[in-house]
Amino acid sequence: MRLGELGFAAPAKLLARYGLQLTRVASGEAIPGSFWGDEEAGIIGHMVYARDDTPVHSLLHEAGHLIVLPDERRASVHTDATDSIDEEDATCYLQIVLADELPGVGRQRLMTDMDAWGYSFRLGSTQAWFEQDAGNARRWLISRGLLDEGGRAVFR
Numbered sequence: 215m216r217l218g219e220l221g222f223a224a225p226a227k228l229l230a231r232y233g234l235q236l237t238r239v240a241s242g243e244a245i246p247g248s249f250w251g252d253e254e255a256g257i258i259g260h261m262v263y264a265r266d267d268t269p270v271h272s273l274l275h276e277a278g279h280l281i282v283l284p285d286e287r288r289a290s291v292h293t294d295a296t297d298s299i300d301e302e303d304a305t306c307y308l309q310i311v312l313a314d315e316l317p318g319v320g321r322q323r324l325m326t327d328m329d330a331w332g333y334s335f336r337l338g339s340t341q342a343w344f345e346q347d348a349g350n351a352r353r354w355l356i357s358r359g360l361l362d363e364g365g366r367a368v369f370r
Contacts, residue, residue, distance in 0.1 A: 215269065217266055217267075217269075217273060220317075220318060220319065222236060229277050232370055233285075234261070234277055235261050236261075236262050236263075236277075239264060239265045240265070241265060241266060241267070245268070246261075246263045247292060249293050253267040254269070255272040255273045257277070257280055259288060259290075262277045271309065271324055271327045272331075274324065275309045277309075278312065279295035279296060279301070279305050280295065281305075281308060281360065282305055282355070282360065283296070283301070300351075304351045304355050304358075306328075306333070306343075307348050307355060308361075310325060310344055311361065325339070325341045335347070
């Protein structure tokens with residue numbers, strides 16, 4: 215699923231709950247702060263950049279990188295948010311949870327799109343990782359107040 219299908223209003227509202235701003239980039243223009251290039255979302259400071267052809271999973275993943283960072287680290291982020299395995303795992307977990315906050319997306323659709331894009335988990339699929347092997351990421355997010363004990367997103 216791409217942002218052009220979903221629209222920018224719901225994702226912008228979701229990101230604003232974390233103090234982030236979604237900036238729409240015109241079709242054909244390079245996306246600022248994009249680690250992967252092409253249509254993939256970009257991050258700089260508190261800004262998330264995307265185009266209509268940006269995959270929703272990419273938007274949620276890059277936004278997730280900023281969400282898991284303390285505010286003092288967010289300000290200095292440009293393109294590459296972390297080299298921490300714990301933060302990367304937490305970001306992947308959080309993007310799946312946040313998909314439920316977007317109408318017409320949901321975690322099942324997002325996990326299918328993550329698999330199609332090529333996310334790689336040792337159990338072979340995003341869903342298997344999320345359900346059977348992501349306890350460390352879930353605990354990490356709970357310990358930082360980003361998920362409640364029931365696994366639901368907590369907004370800052």
